[in-house]
Amino acid sequence: MTLSFDETVRAARRALVLGIGGGGDVIGSLAVGRRCEELGTPFALGGVAWERFARDPRPGPRPIDEISGGRRIGMHAVLADPATATGGGVLFSESYAAAHLRRRDPGAVTALIDVTGGAPGAAEGIADAAAALDCDLAVLVDIGGDAIADGSEPGLASPLCDAIMLAAAAPVAAGLGVAAAVLGAGCDGELTGEEVLARVAAIGRAGAWMGTWGVSPAVADELELAARDSGTEASLQVVRCARGELGEAEIRGGLRRVPLSPLGALAFCFDPLAAGGELPLARAVAEAPSLEAARDALAVRGLRTELDYERERSGAR
Secondary structure, three states: OOOOOOHHOOOOEEEEEEEOOOOOOOHHHHHHHHHHHHHOEEEEEEEEEOOOOOOOOOOOOOOOOHHHOOEEEOOEEEEOOOOEOOOOOOHHHHHHHHHHHOOOOEEEEEEEEEOOOHHHHHHHHHHHHHHHHOOOOEEEEEEHHHHHOOOOOOOOOOHHHHHHHOOOOOHOOOOOOOEEEOOOOOOOOOOHHHHHHHHHHHHOOOOOOEEEOOOOOOHEEEEEHHOOOOOOHOOOOOHHHHHOEEEEEEEEOEEOOOOOOHHHHHEEEOOOOOOOHHHHHHHHHOOOOOHHHHHHHHHHOOOOOHHHHHHHHHHHO
């Protein structure tokens, strides 16, 4: 029987809470970290070394050798501080998160996971970061809901990073507890709220749903503060939803529209192992040994990824 999210977190010594979609997912994931604290379990925060194209114009995620500063942990992870950046000098969202966390904890760092080695490399990075940060539970967090897409959704635009990180859950589980959460349904402008709920319902039917909780006003205020310098948009829509706004908002320079409602302030938690049958994109990339192979596995399914988009925008091949 699947334990609830609260039971899973309370049983852990310390949780490593990771934004799995790259960019500002780490900022929204702070809400999940604070939930862990409320349940009596301290947390460390982290995410993926892949900034949005508007911030880092070089296509794709940064491999570990292209990360400047921080402390390298194994072959696929770095512990980032407020000055950790790409080789081109672009600060990671995790660097801004580290700066925010240092308001309370002067020594705080965040984990940066390198996904260029596909799910196997990401799993190694997660395990190494968890060991370095004394965590025995990894919580994989997606802002928006595209991580649990089945691939049929017309607005799906960035399935690759999420799929790799969710696929890493199975190998990670050999040595760590694992859980996952979707926060801010529809707040990234990809899946609609209704599509996210349909996928959550399918996860529930699979016996993998671990519970739901909402972002408090105090945590919404903190998310807004943490997001101020990082440039994240999706996590800020979670804040607006938590404050009771209704209607629609534009993000990505008006290219995408986000529904604002209380739904966007809810986190849907699930067991990524028990939900495996309802995570077809993660299954598709599970055996891919590299980012390129994972991209190809999704292309076979007719899916265009964020890597394709960035390469097209930059003129790269």
